[in-house]
Amino acid sequence: MxxxxxxxxxxxxxxxxxxxxxxxxxxxxxxxxxxxxxxxxxxxxxxxxxxxxxxxxxxxxxxxxxHPAVVAAIKAQADTLVTVAPATANLMRGEAAKRILARAPAGFSKVFFTNAGADANENAMRMARIYTGRDKILSAYRSYHGSTGAAIVATGDPRRVPNEFARGHVHFFNPYLYRTEFHASNEEEECERALAHLRRVIECEGPGATAAILLETIPGTAGILVPPKGYLPGVRKLADEYGILLIFDEVMAGFGRTGSWLALDHFDAVPDLICFAKGVNSGYVPAGGVMISKPICDYFDNHFFPGGLTYSGHPLAMAAIVATLDAMSEExxxxxxxxxxxxxxxxxxxxxxxxxxxxxxxxxxxxxxxxxxxxxxxxxxxxxxxxxxxxxxxxxxxxxxxxxxxxxxxxxxxxxxxxxxxxxxxxxxxxxxxxxxxxxxx
Known part of the structure; x- marks a missing residue:
């Protein structure tokens, strides 16, 4: 052949x-x-x-x-070490994590690497459930979080319907003034009513049963729905009030797409976990991950994390991340x-x-x-x-x-x-x- x-x-x-x-x-x-x-x-x-x-x-x-610098970095890594198990310490993996965290808000300590955005969201939800001891994940109807087991059920768009095999997922309406669910006439009304709606969902589903709220910082596939300025800070306040973790899915919106390193930079809200993929190395080699805040990192210092991937932090993908983030900064x-x-x-x-x-x-x-x-x-x-x-x-x-x-x-x-x-x-x-x-x- x-x-x-x-x-x-x-x-x-x-x-x-x-x-x-x-x-x-x-x-x-x-x-x-x-x-x-x-x-x-x-x-x-x-x-x-x-x-x-x-x-x-x-x-x-x-x-x-x-991009020539990224292609060259992948070739150089291939000449040195094509693959290695995730339990090892690897130079490019550490350098990639360091560069990613340099773009994160203050208070983020470590990165768990995955192969894509879907399994980044899967593992963020896993961390939230273990950390809180709660089960439910709240996410928006107008969202897409990936096509793996829990990620597709966390997804709100109709593609989840033939795939609803995971448990513990509840959906709510996020702001979308052009097709408002809340009879709003301006961004302020849409924001206020969307937050009131989310509060009622939390109350009805049980705050003590809810592990996390999972939101695309700016929903992408659902329509590039830039939220009102007060919405994400309002969600952060609700999460804090009820002891719920907040996860931002930055898979599509992160790493330059919105004119900032992360989309969350446009809003006065810091989550507990940040999921990323796509733009972190432009997809040159499949990679994703979860940025983890210090309290959650500290918890897993003494508690077992029951998750892992054969190709977590794959050297070729990590070399691509390092070269990509360096090129984005330098250019x-x-x-x-x-x-x-x-x-x-x-x-x-x-x-x-x-x-x-x-x-x-x-x-x-x-x-x-x-x-x-x-x-x-x-x-x-x-x-x-x-x-x-x-x-x-x-x-x-x-x-x-x-x-x-x-x-x-x-x-x-x-x-x-x-x-x-x-x-x-x-x-x-x-x-x-x-x-x-x-x-x-x-």
């Missing part, structure tokens, strides 16, 4: 369809895009067609594709994300909303934005999913890769994106959304 010296799009596509089983898919309906290589914000196929990546794949390639990527989002991308998307009736709302921060498409702006009727899928295909045909969920387009380029690339993407968005607005907007 040899690999062709010059693979073609057709060969790779056929190879995939014959042998690869894809996630979240009906297998017979798939027609995957073929990608051969990439650099920075650009990808290409075997025919040389180029794509501007404004999805950051699954919102993870924060430093772009094939000013976090500041670039803040500046480009604030000065170019956000205002550009707002201008699109002024021109096209199909856009019901624009929301976001840094390089973390969403357009919510509606067929009727007055009624806020969500645009039908098949039409959004057609829009996504039209974007790709013009060379723009996008991330769509239900009736939303998430605009999430790498943190290295420049002004010219933003203008190119905005022009494509303008053209395609204009065509669809003319046909489908009321």
């Amino acid at each position: 040899s690999i062709p010296a010059q693979p073609s799009n057709q060969y790779v596509h056929d190879l995939d369809r014959e042998h690869v089983f894809h996630s979240w898919s009906t297998q017979g309906a798939l027609n995957p895009l073929v990608i051969a290589g990439g650099s920075g914000c650009t990808l290409w196929d075997y025919d040389g067609k180029q794509y501007l990546d404004f999805s950051s794949q699954l919102v993870n390639t924060n430093i772009g594709h094939q 000013g990527m976090v500041d670039n994300a803040r500046r480009i989002g604030q000065e170019l991308l956000g205002p550009g998307l707002e201008r699109l909303a002024e021109r096209h009736r199909l856009i019901g709302e624009v929301r976001g921060i840094g390089l973390f934005w969403a357009l919510e498409f509606v067929s009727d702006a007055r009624l806020r009727t969500p645009l039908a999913g098949p039409l959004v899928a057609q829009m996504k295909a039209a974007f790709a045909a013009r060379g723009l890769l996008t991330f769509t969920v239900e009736n939303r387009l998430h605009v999430v380029p790498p943190c290295i994106v420049n002004a010219a690339q933003v203008e190119e993407a905005l022009a494509i968005l303008d053209e395609v959304i204009g065509e669809f607005s003319a046909r489908h907007a009321a």
Whole structure:
């Protein structure tokens, strides 16, 4: 079995369809895009067609594709030690933890490494249950925490329904003013009523039975729902009142995505546990983890932690983390994300909303934005999913890769994106959304 010296799009596509089983898919309906290589914000196929990546794949390639310093670090680690058991002490594992904790709020002591975001959330929930001696985990309906056993049940979106095998999970509504569950007319009302709702859920489910509240700092897949400024501090206050741990899921929003090192930097709230993955090394080698505050670290100094992973702190992944965080710092990527989002991308998307009736709302921060498409702006009727899928295909045909969920387009380029690339993407968005607005907007 040899690999062709010059693979073609057709060969790779056929190879995939014959042998690869894809996630979240009906297998017979798939027609995957073929990608051969990439650099920075650009990808290409075997025919040389180029794509501007404004999805950051699954919102993870924060430093772009094939960053030379990270690729070199992975190669150097492979030459030294490809793999080692997690019970050992390893230089890159320690250096990665040190760099991660340097970006955490004060009071965080250690990192437990996982393979991805889902198992980071799994282990954070495990720690909370053991530490508190309680069972229930409260999380939002508008959330996504991963597809493993407890993480998918903690997830609020409908994908949890066929997967509800884990116990002890309760959901509540988080703030979302555009489609408010609380009949609010402004952010202050939405915040106040969402917190009152959460208090009632805690009271009804039993404060003494609740181990943790698990929240995406800024819900990503659910719609890039930037919370009102007072919401997360309010949740922190409720957690403290009832002796409940607070877990922030920063898997998608962390490490530069919002124009700060962590999304929580925008809010006056510090959790007890922080889950991360994706942007910590841009997904170059799978990695995730949990940042653990000192009281919880101290507890496990004298109590057994019943969890572990064969590839926890894998040397190749750790080398990628070290190189990624160093490159982000040295090259000013976090500041670039803040500046480009604030000065170019956000205002550009707002201008699109002024021109096209199909856009019901624009929301976001840094390089973390969403357009919510509606067929009727007055009624806020969500645009039908098949039409959004057609829009996504039209974007790709013009060379723009996008991330769509239900009736939303998430605009999430790498943190290295420049002004010219933003203008190119905005022009494509303008053209395609204009065509669809003319046909489908009321």
